[in-house]
Amino acid sequence: MMTDFFLKLRQAGIPVTLTEFLTLLEALSQRVTAHNVEEFYYLARAALVKDERHYDRFDQVFGSHFKGLETLFDQVIGAKVPLEWLHKLAELTLTDEDKALIESLGGWEKLMETFAKRMAEQEGRHEGGNKWIGTAGRSPFGTYGYNPEGIRIGQHESRERRAVKVWDRREFRNLDDTVELGTRNIKVALRRLRRFAREGAAEELDLDDTIRSTARNAGYLELKMVPERHNAVKVLLFLDIGGSMDDHIRACEELFSAARSEFKHLEYFYFHNMVYEGLWKDNRRRYTEKTETLTVLNTFGHDYKLILVGDATMSPYEITYPGGSVEHFNPEAGEVWLDRLLRTWPRAIWLNPQSQKRWSYVPSIQMVRELMGERMYPLTLEGLGQGIRALQRIR
Amino acid sequence: MSESRFRGTEQYIATDDLMMAVNAAVTLGRPLLVKGEPGTGKTQLAEEVARSLNRPFLQWHIKSTTKAQQGLYEYDAVSRLRDSQLGDARVHDIGNYIVKGKLWEAFTIDVQPVLLIDEIDKADIEFPNDLLHELDRMEFFVYETREVIKAHHRPIIIITSNNEKELPDAFLRRCFFHYIRFPDKETMERIVNVHYPNLKKRLLSESLEAFFEIRDVPGLKKRPSTSELLDWIKLLVAEDIPPEALRGDQHKIVPPLYGALLKNEQDVHLFERLLFMSRRKKD
Ligand SMILES: Nc1ncnc2c1ncn2[C@@H]1O[C@H](COP(=O)(O)OP(=O)(O)O)[C@@H](O)[C@H]1O
Ligand SMILES: [Mg+2]
Numbered sequence: 001m002m003t004d005f006f007l008k009l010r011q012a013g014i015p016v017t018l019t020e021f022l023t024l025l026e027a028l029s030q031r032v033t034a035h036n037v038e039e040f041y042y043l044a045r046a047a048l049v050k051d052e053r054h055y056d057r058f059d060q061v062f063g064s065h066f067k068g069l070e071t072l073f074d075q076v077i078g079a080k081v082p083l084e085w086l087h088k089l090a091e092l093t094l095t096d097e098d099k100a101l102i103e104s105l106g107g108w109e110k111l112m113e114t115f116a117k118r119m120a121e122q123e124g125r126h127e128g129g130n131k132w133i134g135t136a137g138r139s140p141f142g143t144y145g146y147n148p149e150g151i152r153i154g155q156h157e158s159r160e161r162r163a164v165k166v167w168d169r170r171e172f173r174n175l176d177d178t179v180e181l182g183t184r185n186i187k188v189a190l191r192r193l194r195r196f197a198r199e200g201a202a203e204e205l206d207l208d209d210t211i212r213s214t215a216r217n218a219g220y221l222e223l224k225m226v227p228e229r230h231n232a233v234k235v236l237l238f239l240d241i242g243g244s245m246d247d248h249i250r251a252c253e254e255l256f257s258a259a260r261s262e263f264k265h266l267e268y269f270y271f272h273n274m275v276y277e278g279l280w281k282d283n284r285r286r287y288t289e290k291t292e293t294l295t296v297l298n299t300f301g302h303d304y305k306l307i308l309v310g311d312a313t314m315s316p317y318e319i320t321y322p323g324g325s326v327e328h329f330n331p332e333a334g335e336v337w338l339d340r341l342l343r344t345w346p347r348a349i350w351l352n353p354q355s356q357k358r359w360s361y362v363p364s365i366q367m368v369r370e371l372m373g374e375r376m377y378p379l380t381l382e383g384l385g386q387g388i389r390a391l392q393r394i395r
Numbered sequence: 396m397s398e399s400r401f402r403g404t405e406q407y408i409a410t411d412d413l414m415m416a417v418n419a420a421v422t423l424g425r426p427l428l429v430k431g432e433p434g435t436g437k438t439q440l441a442e443e444v445a446r447s448l449n450r451p452f453l454q455w456h457i458k459s460t461t462k463a464q465q466g467l468y469e470y471d472a473v474s475r476l477r478d479s480q481l482g483d484a485r486v487h488d489i490g491n492y493i494v495k496g497k498l499w500e501a502f503t504i505d506v507q508p509v510l511l512i513d514e515i516d517k518a519d520i521e522f523p524n525d526l527l528h529e530l531d532r533m534e535f536f537v538y539e540t541r542e543v544i545k546a547h548h549r550p551i552i553i554i555t556s557n558n559e560k561e562l563p564d565a566f567l568r569r570c571f572f573h574y575i576r577f578p579d580k581e582t583m584e585r586i587v588n589v590h591y592p593n594l595k596k597r598l599l600s601e602s603l604e605a606f607f608e609i610r611d612v613p614g615l616k617k618r619p620s621t622s623e624l625l626d627w628i629k630l631l632v633a634e635d636i637p638p639e640a641l642r643g644d645q646h647k648i649v650p651p652l653y654g655a656l657l658k659n660e661q662d663v664h665l666f667e668r669l670l671f672m673s674r675r676k677k678d
Contacts, residue, residue, distance in 0.1 A: 015564070017568055019568045019569075020568055023423065023425065023571075026423060027419050027422065027423055030422050030423060032415075032418055032419045032422050032423070033415065033419075038411070039411075039415055042411060042412040042415035042416070043415055043419055045412070046412070046415060046416040046419055046420075046571045046572055046573055047419065047571060049572060050428070050567040050568070050570070050572045051567075051572075052430060052574035055574065205473075220480060221476065221477060221480040223473060223476070223477070261559070261560065262520075
């Protein structure tokens, strides 16, 4: 029963781990809840779901799983089940952290033993009376018993009484579509760039100035500090948009939103396929509100790091010939413009969402890569990491 | 049920699911992570938990520059250097220059305290990970004095987040989690009640009506929260606004003093424009 619940949660895309499951069991065994199925629902949610965007899915799984199961809560915590389902769980869901945890608890066998003991204790205690794990009919979750406030599962009339269960109200439905998962990893990768900017920072003693000032101060110490060079890294992000890039919109959005929250000095512009004389900031107004690339070149200093994101998948003409662009007449070739960018911002990389395996089959990718001095990286976490490291190496 | 359970207070309305989350966290000694839009009572929750369980309350407010280490302790090397220059005897005891952080305080206080780590998402993205070890083991090592600081009692830890950054999985796994949904009308009524117990019924219901309608205006940048509602009601009372002034078809009536609800200039413009348009339609 519980295993299935757990598995269904995972199937629904809720990343529940064994650690959290053990927490729930521990909470049950410590009688955090003693009243009714509603409380059990709240407890399970607080223990298992760590993101409100998953609340709605949780509600659905909970609702469908526990629907009409009369002696449900006896089975849930019935003393005989856990060992077997723990094994099953373990095979399927152990993270490295879980494994470490289990190791630290003395390994699997030990854990099982403890568990069995705990369950036995439960049973023992239950014999004594008012503990909450129970056999049919005597559990607080059961139909009759010592918890007058408890909801009477399995009794038709009382279930009618509470017209709609909390989880059936689906109150969190609209939280689920804000999904913007995956940015965290990107942020972590981008962070490396930031850490680099902080190096040698942090309220540091300015030794030279301190010596000079102390000497001037008749040998009495006069400390001089340098201000923290906080979050100084400046990033220009140029994003290819439209056309073949449509397949990669999600990856780009994630990158963009992660970058925006990570860097104070982030400027971004859009281009299509290749950089030419104009860039734009709002894709809906790309034809009316262009910014001249020359202006951009003159606005942002050499200290900016340039990250181009594009699949570089186009006709070679778009790179090498004036007038080669598919959209407009470009007086100068794409490669001329790319060269200008690289001379203004030597710290530059190109991130390519296209699968790296295919790079060698697409001539334009080869060409752009060459123009970039080989600094093209796949738009994957690993590629991003390599790219960021490359940015740091360029002096 | 024993008194060690949290059930809200005279000043604080807790929903059933929030109570459960708090009590689970307290019983099991795990941190409780509370998320929710600003003004949903996250900060006050921690204070009320402390009050109702009769525990000392410690607040560690996180800023973008806060480092995990600052919660443990800081070594004030600069003061020590200065003292040494000035020949101060204090200099010989390095302990004089160890500045205790909130976690240290929470570990060594004589009764189990409630420690609030407020707005954890303001900090660097790795901040929560940097605290994992200390929160797990409930101890840390002070290198300078070679002592281990162990928690006398496992503090009740409440952590809040406005959801500006995602938090690391490893961190989340260790917490109980509760998301404070924006209060529905009924809950909001109870909340207003604890703040203004003598408020006239009519004014309460009319102002709530108007408030929720404004919150529903599509496209607002910053929807008014509980704190704005409370401020607004205070103004309404101070200005002696009669409930009638709030009543009726909101599309016709501009709620008085609505500047207290909409703080963002663009939102005010948007709101006025919508009102103007809907009034023209109805005339
Ligand atoms: N459930 C509640 N019960 C009583 N007052 C509340 C509640 N929720 C919010 N408030 C009030 O709203 C205001 C904002 O609360 P606060 O704790 O600062 O919110 P947050 O920390 O979530 O931004 C405070 O004046 C608080 O008293
Ligand atoms: Mg707050």
